[in-house]
Amino acid sequence: MQMTKIVRTTADLFYPFCLTFGLYVVLHGHLSPGGGFQGGAVMATGIALLLVSRHYADITRYIRKNAMSLCEAVGLLMFIVLGLSGLVLGGSFLQNHLAGSGSWLFGSTVGPGPDPGTLATSGTVALLNLAVGIEVFGGLSIILLYMLSGLEEDTP
């Protein structure tokens, strides 16, 4: 199924912004509404846009199920490795050993008083969100690819 040029061009233009916004939601999970799951879902919406605007076969040349299932596996693996890193470097499983450690990796300390915080103060939370984001992006994209793979048969 291929939609009109207007829809296709809009989808093409919108796609990178969709991914960027999704990534923004993922990384700011500890500061604003949203987080890994929501951001990953926003990113997968970009895939959905491309899928409905073009031929299924055209899209799957660039977006492969294989790569998406790799995304899924890598995201899940990243989560569990972060959990285990808390066990090894901190006191318990999933312990936030980066927060306030002064490390360059989201380790900035938060000052006293009312403070909205910054991106760099989250510790492992941002990384966990990222892991969930990658996983959800891969997983939802696979679901979309499988569900919309039936579309091409409906239209000549």
Added chain:
Amino acid sequence: MFSFCIRHLPALLIAAPLFTAFVVPLAGRLGSRVRAAWVALGAFATAGIGFALAAKVLGSGPVTYVFGALDHAQTLGAAAAFPIRIMFEVDAFSALMILISSLSSLAITIYSLAAESRQSGLDIFYAMLFLLVAGVLGMVATGDLFNFFVFLEISSLAGAALVAYRIDEGVAVEAGLKYALLSTIGALSVLIAIGILFAQYNALNLAAVASRLQFGTLDKIALVLLAVPLAMKAGAVPMHFWTPDSYAAAPSSVTAFLVVSSQASLYALFRILYTLYGHLLQFSWVTFGWFLIILGVLSAFVGVTMALTQKDVKRLMAYHSVSQTGYMLLGAGVALAVLGNAEALAAFGKTALAGALFHMFNNALYKGLLFLTAGAVFYRTGTRNLDRLGGLGHTMPWTMAFFMIGALAIAGIPPFNGFASKLLIYESVYRLSPFLSILAMVVSILTLASFVKVFHAMFLGPPRAEYAEAREVPRPMLAGMAILAAFVVLIGLLPRPFNDHMIAPAVEALLDRVGYIATILGGS
């Protein structure tokens, strides 16, 4: 390193199967041998961690583990107004369930390495199998109500995916959908009950809620919303209709673990009845105890009578698991009915509960074994229809031997493990009501009759021409069955050490409500 692992055992118990599950798709890209090796490694690691944790708990008392804390051993203390930490509390009853799950998961994974090797989509199969294991282990180890809900969902979703794994002209998909739908309804009901409790007591921690429980109207509603779906997940009779479909459609190795997953729901039911509500309004507990007893008798009797008429061997066995669940509910119900009466509790209540818990352990072993033998027969013949099977004893002697062990154990014939636990249940239930005990024995006789029929239909008779090609199943499948069969015989011959060192502490832990609360909140 060693002491580090020992300290973090409860976290590793969940982390190991999850890690295995998540790496399986990556290992699968390197080839089927790498995947098989990784899966075997994961199974041994998970079971080893489970055994170590159970040994630690049975040796030196309950273990708590706080996730995400600077000090994993730091529990709440009496002064904690907001017990918000996510924590595991593993007492002797949880340890018993962890032993069951570890042992079954090990045997089942070894078995499925050979049994499923001809199927496609194995990456997902093993990932889901380990997720199911992680879900079940989490359900029995957690000390937090919401956490329990999450693990219940994990095990339900993984279970539904596994039931639908073998796409068998839509039959398996339908069974999987049914399982998923009923599990979701059940889980939603559990979630609403947890919400009710949270709204009233500002806590999700099981011990904290238990210490604050008032048993008002809302709590009674929450009790019903918790007890009914968990009884459904355990396969008790008015809500048993999903078991034959799901158990028959799933691959046999998965069915064997679905039995354990049902028992994890039963664990949760007992935990909620004894630990969360236990001491409150002991006079009215007589009624709730009788609710369990009636559910148990119904399950035992209806399950076995439905099983008698089945032609599909796995449907037949599925109805038998409903029937066996009845024994556990009966035993636990008798103990619950006399919970307020210290004299009766000491005289026969504890024995009844010990029988129920022992039967959970034994049932997972022999029921798993039976499902695995049914899978072995299906592996070689491609059919589960008893009318079309026959004469397999000539070509599959080991499978026949394992089936005999399982069948005699489920019928409660000495010297197999089913006898030990059933005797405890008969003796103690007789003290409450002789009628119930006699009914339980009748069910046992019917079970024997049913399995004599199955044995005759599958293994006896002259060799059939259409199964002339049938040989003994591959070694890993035999090894998986042998692990379970060995324990069936071992426990049957030496029930006392198992009873004294595993079951008795579990009974004490389940009845010791104050102790469970004090482990988290400190002496109150």
